[in-house]
Amino acid sequence: MKSLKFLTIIALLAFFVNTQKVLAQGSDIDLLKEQIEAKKNEISVNEEILISGISALKRVNVSLQELKDKQASREEIARKQKVVSSVQKRLSNLKSLIQVKKTELAPLESKLLRKTKKAQEKLASKNAATNTTTDIIADVDVTDKDAERLSQLKAKLENARKKLEADRKAREIAYLNEQEALRLQAEQLNKLDNQIKAKEESIVKEKTTLISDYEDDISINEEILLSGIEGLNRMKSKLETAKKDSTTSKESIQRKQAIIVKIEARLAKIRGDINAKKIELEKLKQK
Secondary structure (H helix, E strand, O other): OHHHHHHHHHHHHHHHHHHHHHHHHHHHHHHHHHHHHHHHHHHHHHHHHHHHHHHHHHHHHHHHHHHHHOOOOHHHHHHHHHHHHHHHHHHHHHHHHHHHHHHHHHHHHHHHHHHHHHHHHHHHHHHHHHOOOOOOOOOOOOOOHHHHHHHHHHHHHHHHHHHHHHHHHHHHHHHHHHHHHHHHHHHHHHHHHHHHHHHHHHHHHHHHHHHHHHHHHHHHHHHHHHHHHHHHHHHHHHHHHHHHOOOOOHHHHHHHHHHHHHHHHHHHHHHHHHHHHHHHHHHHHHO
């Protein structure tokens, strides 16, 4: 008899311990459910804001197109394009945030599934061990077929609504992705346009500098040529004077003649250089 009481006490203690474990498990599950619900609510709010933002983006794009159609000023169009770009960036950031929240939600749902399954297994094991209940077989006789069909119809309607909402969100997200791709493409084109303009300005600047250099060289050479011609004329005058002077030696006359020849050769080279630079300068100006 004492042994029976002892076994009964042990069984009750085991039942109590198992019950406490199940309750603790249930508390963890409730906490997970709250966390999942809060995360889902946050995602839903952000998705609604995103959809509303995409609608605003569409309106701004329409406004931008109207400005282009009525040929508004470049400043007005640029200001509106800046607004469009800002809206697109904010919506893209919000879309990324939603994806992050969904990524955070997935492990929570997996954890809840594991804990729920584990709790159900423990509950089934406890019920089998204590064997305090009897099997109840319920024979359900469904007689109201109309009510059953109505319930099925409501379920189909709810599923259809969910699918419609999902499709609507998918289309709006697709529009946002398309606009984001177009914005990035426009930025690349603007970047290329700026590079081309910078290169053109560099070429113009280089051309202007080169023209200025040619003109300076020509001007300097013309001054040298004028001075050289004056020097040549003086040398020729000296030569004529020397020829008329009977006291001038033949060697002195020959030396003066040689100097004149060298000066003339040097001046001819300067003339050739001036003419060549003038030709190059004219070609450069015509480019």
